[in-house]
Amino acid sequence: MAWYVDESNLNKSDGNKDWWKHWYGPSTKAPVSGIYKCLGCKREITSNADDPFPPQNHHQHSQTQGDIRWHLIVRTDTEGTA
Ligand SMILES: [Zn+2]
Numbered sequence: 001m002a003w004y005v006d007e008s009n010l011n012k013s014d015g016n017k018d019w020w021k022h023w024y025g026p027s028t029k030a031p032v033s034g035i036y037k038c039l040g041c042k043r044e045i046t047s048n049a050d051d052p053f054p055p056q057n058h059h060q061h062s063q064t065q066g067d068i069r070w071h072l073i074v075r076t077d078t079e080g081t082a
Contacts, residue, residue: 002035002044002074011082013075023069026056035074040065044073 004010013020019031023039030036030047037044040061047053053070061068 001042010074011077019072019075023071024053025070026054026058026068027052029053030070032072033076033078034072035076036070037073039069039071040067045070046076049078 015021022031024030024036030049030051030053033047033049035044036047036053038059041059043059045054047070056068058068
């Protein structure tokens with residue numbers, strides 16, 4: 001789980017945008033910049049908008065952890081607008 005010191009740096013989202021609702025496979029394109037968490041192992045990565053997620057061999061899962069799937073947990077404000 002990600003850490004923070006000062007919660008005034010975070011905005012609560014209503015989660016209605018598509019990028020909050022989907023899981024993304026290895027090497028697919030990140031819809032927005034932010035912190036993404038793997039469904040199977042809870043590992044977190046940062047990814048920039050339009051960059052590909054890490055390839056399938058980025059890390060290994062046990063059989064019970066299933067496929068690597070990335071989910072957006074924190075969207076970063078790269079435009080400084082919020
Ligand atoms: Zn994983």
